[in-house]
Amino acid sequence: xxxxxxxxxxxxxxxxxxxxxxxxxxxxxxxxxxxxxxxxxxxxxxxxxxxxxxxxxxxxxxxxxxxxxxxxxxxxxxxxxxxxxxxxxxxxxxxxxxxxxxxxxxxxxxxxxxxxxxxxxxxxxxxxxxxxxxxxxxxxxxxxxxxxxxxxxxxxxxxxxxxxxxxxxxxxxxxxxxxxxxxxxxxxxxxxxxxxxxxxxxxxxxxxxxxxxxxxxxxx
Numbered sequence: 318x319x320x321x322x323x324x325x326x327x328x329x330x331x332x333x334x335x336x337x338x339x340x341x342x343x344x345x346x347x348x349x350x351x352x353x354x355x356x357x358x359x360x361x362x363x364x365x366x367x368x369x370x371x372x373x374x375x376x377x378x379x380x381x382x383x384x385x386x387x388x389x390x391x392x393x394x395x396x397x398x399x400x401x402x403x404x405x406x407x408x409x410x411x412x413x414x415x416x417x418x419x420x421x422x423x424x425x426x427x428x429x430x431x432x433x434x435x436x437x438x439x440x441x442x443x444x445x446x447x448x449x450x451x452x453x454x455x456x457x458x459x460x461x462x463x464x465x466x467x468x469x470x471x472x473x474x475x476x477x478x479x480x481x482x483x484x485x486x487x488x489x490x491x492x493x494x495x496x497x498x499x500x501x502x503x504x505x506x507x508x509x510x511x512x513x514x515x516x517x518x519x520x521x522x523x524x525x526x527x528x529x530x531x532x533x534x535x536x537x
Contacts, residue, residue, distance in 0.1 A: 319349075320531050323512060324524040325375055325404075325497070327354040329472070335362065342366035348528055352404055354520055356380070357397045364401030375404035375437075378429060381473035383408030383443065387425045395432035404437040405429065406468060406497075406520075411443050414455055422455070426462035439466035439497050439518075442486075445476030449485060456489035466518065470500035477501030480514045487515030505530025 326345045328337055338359045345353045345367065352373035353363050363374045376397045379390040394405050407429045413421045430438050440459040444452055456467045467486050469478040477500020486496045498511040499520025508519055508527045521527065 318512075320508070321349045321524075321528050322351050323508070323517070323519050324348075324350045324527065325352045325354040325499075325518055325520045326350045326524040327472075327499070327520050327522050329354065329356055329377060329380070333359075335359075338362055339366055342372070344525055345372045346370045348525060350524055351518060354404075354406065357393055357400070357402070360397050360400040360402050373403040373437075374401050375406060375439075376402045377441075377471075378405055378407040379410075380406075380408055380441075381471040383410050383441070384412060387428045390425065391428040391432040394429045398433050398436055402433075402436065404439065405433050406439040406441055408441045408443065408471060409455060409459070411446050414442075414447070414451060414458075419454065419458060423458045423462045426459055426464060430463040437465045438463065439468045440464040441468040441471055441499075443471060443474055444469045444479070444482045444486075445474050452482065452485055453489045456486050456494075460490045460494045464494060466495045466497045468497040468499055468518075468520070470498075472500035472520070478511060478516075480510050483511055483514040483516050502527070 328341050352375040354375040357376045378394045379385045442455040459467050478498035483498050495517035497518040498516040502521040503523040
């Protein structure tokens with residue numbers, strides 16, 4: 318297993334500077350991470366900084382609340398792809414899901430998938446705000462709408478990824494759809510627990526510490 322390729326090296330803070338994005342891309346190159354995950358305004362910069370590497374540019378859509386209009390989400394996603402994003406992580410409309418507006422939620426996801434085409438779409442369901450049944454429903458709607466991944470969390474709400482949620486999400490979709498765990502993953506041990514539970518990707522701002530933890534553990 319190549320742990321580095323599980324990691325989406327992430328900086329989504331509102332006060333992240335240009336230099337912070339440049340540094341993030343350098344670290345991603347040095348550690349051969351799967352992607353850098355950044356806000357959409359930084360996509361052109363990240364694309365330039367990562368040119369010639371195997372690291373993808375990932376961005377977030379409708380972030381962090383998921384309550385923007387479908388048209389706004391689709392436009393943001395399409396524009397990000399034009400700017401160089403290879404992966405898009407969108408937030409579902411949580412309030413609509415909890416209102417039982419399942420057709421709306423599915424079409425919201427479908428519109429973003431149409432906008433990104435053959436790029437990877439990950440759908441953030443914000444597990445900390447949902448019951449287990451709502452989590453299952455959200456995962457199934459995401460798969461029906463064409464998502465490539467279901468993702469636990471934004472990291473900006475009241476909770477992040479848990480092993481239990483990763484297991485539940487893995488069991489709620491077919492083998493075609495993968496699971497991304499994000500929010501609160503800061504150590505090698507936590508990262509491995511998420512992978513063992515079924516995660517194929519990890520969203521974290523602690524990617525360097527995690528891979529260094531792997532090296533440290535291997536030394537004993």
